[in-house]
Amino acid sequence: MNDMRLLERDVDAKDIKIAARKVQVYYADTHAIKDVDVDIEDKTVTAFIGPSGCGKSTFLRCLNRMNDTIDICRVEGDIRIDGEDIYDAKVDPVQLRAKVGMVFQKPNPFPKSIYDNIAYGPRIHGLARSKADLDDIVEKSLRRGAIWDEVKDRLHAPGTGLSGGQQQRLCIARAVATEPEVLLMDEPCSALDPIATSQVEELIDELRQEFSVVIVTHSMQQAARVSQKTAFFHLGNLVEYGETGQIFTTPQDPRTESYITGRIG
Amino acid sequence: MxxxxxxxxxxxxxxxxxxxxxxxxxxxxxxxxxxxxxxxxxxxxxxxxxxxxxxxxxxxxxxxxxxxxxxxxxxxxxxxxxxxxxxxxxxxxxxxxxxxxxxxxxxxxxxxxxxxxxxxxxxxxxxxxxxxxxxxxxxxxxxxxxxxxxxxxxxxxxxxxxxxxxxxxxxxxxxxxxxxxxxxxxxRARNVVEQGVRVLLVAAASIAVLTTVGIVLSLVFNTIEFFRLYPASEFFFGLSWAPSFSGRGGSSELGVLPLLWGTIYISIVALIVAVPVGLFAAIYLSEYAGSKVRAVAKPLLEVLAGIPTIVYGLFALLTVGPLLVSIFGDGGVLGVSWQGGGRAVITAGLVMGIMLIPFVSSLSDDIINAVPQAMRDGSYGLGATKSETIKQVVLPAALPGIVGAILLAASRAIGETMIVVLGAGAAARLSLNPFEAMTTVTAKIVSQLTGDSDFASPEALVAFALGMTLFVLTLGLNVFALYIVRKYREQYD
Structure with a gap:
């Protein structure tokens, strides 16, 4: 955590993981995302901020094609992960979602045991060769989700019986279990109390070692605390994108400045 | 005046x-x-x-x-x-x-x-x-x-x-x-009228409850009367149903087991038909079908529920029975002669199953729709396909409700009469062969009480004992269904 040293934060130049060009999203006749260009780096936490309805969640859901499940939604433009166009006809959205994991706003554990919640993805994708292998994956994922110590004695208790913060970390562990390359988080802390929030934020910072993390958040403090890069969305446009320290101290666009100083939004 | x-x-x-x-x-x-x-x-x-x-x-x-x-x-x-x-x-x-x-x-x-x-x-x-x-x-x-x-x-x-x-x-x-x-x-006239409305509503509710109590009491007294004339052990454990028609008891054998077996057998066949078809229809309608298909298909499916059971009975008698005989009967397509006549357990069971499809599908559809979208999103987000999501997340979450729906359908199947009378015949028989004619408790209640019956003879009073047996059976099933639904209702939320 390095929230108070925004300017000195060291940002190394890293590989581009996701490259989006001229992305347009329409909900029936509504033009929800307009001409968004963005490069998301590997092993970096990228935060999307902006007022409600600005399209940041919509854009996030384009990155793993979750918008495909909405009938009226249409996506245009070019989104590449590791140089591969994810909207190409050859790409299987189901495989893509295994590679690009997602954590949702409200914790949504399945009505199964904690163990089965984590084992769900690995089982579907055939990641475990044996029962012992699966046990290992579950333990490793729960450790990465920073929840192992709390649940190791009750792996077969229902996941819905955990507290809100534990449920959200369980969902993160569940997403991690399928070995994704990118982790998308849609306001992962908005349903959590401050203590659970700080636990999840700490976890996000650790996940940066292995994954490229994209987080949508309403809290600018949270964006400042956890991210290295920040993108500001407003009315469907990507207004400004840059290093978090720079966005929060010397924003280039007047709209960004108004938002982070609390004058719009 | x-x-x-x-x-x-x-x-x-x-x-x-x-x-x-x-x-x-x-x-x-x-x-x-x-x-x-x-x-x-x-x-x-x-x-x-x-x-x-x-x-x-x-x-x-x-x-x-x-x-x-x-x-x-x-x-x-x-x-x-x-x-x-x-x-x-x-x-x-x-x-x-x-x-x-x-x-x-x-x-x-x-x-x-x-x-x-x-x-x-x-x-x-x-x-x-x-x-x-x-x-x-x-x-x-x-x-x-x-x-x-x-x-x-x-x-x-x-x-x-x-x-x-x-x-x-x-x-x-x-x-x-x-x-x-x-x-x-x-x-304060407004408050008085409010009280009046309250009393009116209480009265309406108590009429429904009191009627139930009345029905149960009338069953109970007549059943007790029956057991005074006919030994309970022979009724519950007798393997043969052969009422004498002279009206002078004594030689009648009134064992409930053949009837109960027929009821359960036909209901099981009906559920084997209705549950998979109804459930799959519900899954298709709620998860796969577009809103246009759904708007047309759902009401059409529910039309099935509006068909009077006597019409289903005719369908069983005139269409399904002969069709099955031409497949399983003597000189049929399969070259076997399992089925003697159109009236058989399988005929009634099939048609009753068709009748129950909308019942199962409509209830299951509501229950599947009640599973939060967040569950599906979570599963899709992990790279699961639609059918994996349904099989592993949606159905387990909806299971208690679906079990409830199936049990309610079962109690309807047990209480069904007309389809049995026309489709399964009137022979009380203990047999495992689904191609044989059998009969159910309800059909026998009808035949014991139609025509000239002396309400003091065990042959007529047995109808009340049968009704009571059926009532206890379906009540038990309904209570069990409610218990299941209540117990697991709050699994997700």
Whole structure:
């Protein structure tokens, strides 16, 4: 955590993981995302901020094609992960979602045991060769989700019986279990109390070692605390994108400045 | 005075009370609605309620009590020697009241005049002919004491009715007056009407509950009567169902097991058809179908639920039965001769299954739709396909509700009659072969009670024992279904 040293934060130049060009999203006749260009780096936490309805969640859901499940939604433009166009006809959205994991706003554990919640993805994708292998994956994922110590004695208790913060970390562990390359988080802390929030934020910072993390958040403090890069969305446009320290101290666009100083939004 | 007129008069008084109460309240506030505690219509309703409710209550109580009272008085005066061999006081009283009704009818048709009808010295032979002429039901020759008792019965009930009419009208007028007098600006008429609405709703709810209790009690008493005539152990454990039709018990074998087996077997076949088809239809409609397909397909599927069961029965008898025989029967497509005739367990089971499809699909569809979208998103987000999501997340989350739906469908299958009568035949049989004719508890209840049945014989009373068995069975299933649904309802949330 390095929230108070925004300017000195060291940002190394890293590989581009996701490259989006001229992305347009329409909900029936509504033009929800307009001409968004963005490069998301590997092993970096990228935060999307902006007022409600600005399209940041919509854009996030384009990155793993979750918008495909909405009938009226249409996506245009070019989104590449590791140089591969994810909207190409050859790409299987189901495989893509295994590679690009997602954590949702409200914790949504399945009505199964904690163990089965984590084992769900690995089982579907055939990641475990044996029962012992699966046990290992579950333990490793729960450790990465920073929840192992709390649940190791009750792996077969229902996941819905955990507290809100534990449920959200369980969902993160569940997403991690399928070995994704990118982790998308849609306001992962908005349903959590401050203590659970700080636990999840700490976890996000650790996940940066292995994954490229994209987080949508309403809290600018949270964006400042956890991210290295920040993108500001407003009315469907990507207004400004840059290093978090720079966005929060010397924003280039007047709209960004108004938002982070609390004058719009 | 006919009852209809009496009720109309009470309603007229209430209407007058409404108008007067409303205007009195308005007058007390000087014509300014804002000065009133309640809206003017509430004052009117208050007066109307005060007129109608006590008057109608009195009317109902009187109508129940008067015949009981008159019966007890008249039957007390009938001498014992009048009661002939094999008859009872009750039968004699039935004749008396029948004769009294006949007299009323004859008078109203003008066949005899009022003076003759109430003349205690009237010739009973001539009277019998007159009554027959008027179209009254007179089973046998009226005797002098019966005629006299009938005349007394008539006069008492006429007086009673007259007193009742007057009392009811007086009560209505008094109530209306009381309501009107209450109508002043400070009176909280709105709260009184609220109470009235509450009582009305409670009354409606208790009618439903009391009817259930009544049905159960009537079953219980007749069942006890049956077990007095027929040993319970033979009923519950007897392997054969062979009622004698002479009406003189003794040789009848009334074992419930063949019927129960038929019921359960046919229901199982029906559920084997209905559950997969209904469930898959529900999954398709709720998860895969577009909104346009859904808008057309769902009502169409539910049309199935609106078809009367007798039509399903005809379908079983005329279409499905012959079709199955042409497949499984002698010289059929498969070259086997398993099925002898169209009526078989499998015929009834198949058709009943079709009948239950909308039942299962409609309930399951609602339950599947109630599974939060967040569950599906979570699963899709992990790279699961649609069918994996449904199989591993949506169905487990919806399972308690689906089990409930299936159990409710099962209790419908158990209670089904017409399809069985037409599709499965009437032979009570303990057999494992689904191509044989069998019958169910409900079908046998029908056959035991249709036609001329003596309600004192075990052959007729067994119907109540069968009904009770069925009732306990379906009640148990429903309770179990509710228990399952309640226990697992809050799994997700």
């Amino acid at each position: 006919p009852l209809l007129w009496l009720i109309l008069i009470v309603l007229a008084i209430a209407a007058a009370g409404y108008v007067l109460g409303r205007s009195r309240a308005l007058a007390s506030a000087g014509g300014d609605i804002r000065q009133l505690h309640s809206l003017p219509s509430y004052y009117g309703s208050n007066a109307a309620l005060k007129a109608v409710v006590p008057a109608l209550l009195l009317l109902v109580l009187w109508l129940i009590a008067q015949p009981l009272y008159i019966n007890s008085v008249i039957s007390g005066t009938l001498p014992d020697e009048l009661i002939s061999e094999g008859s009872s006081r009750g039968l004699l009283m039935a004749e008396v009241s029948r004769t009294a009704q006949g007299l009323d009818l004859a008078v109203s048709q003008g066949v005899i005049d009022e003076g003759v009808a109430s003349d205690p010295a009237a010739d009973f032979n001539a009277m019998t002919d007159r009554l027959k002429q008027a179209g009254a039901i007179v089973t046998s020759q009226i005797t002098q004491p019966v005629l006299n008792a009938a005349q007394r019965y008539r006069s008492m009930s006429h007086t009673g009715t007259a007193i009742m009419s007057i009392a009811v009208i007086i009560i209505a007028v008094l109530g209306a007056f009381y309501g009107i007098r209450q109508s002043s600006a400070q009176f």
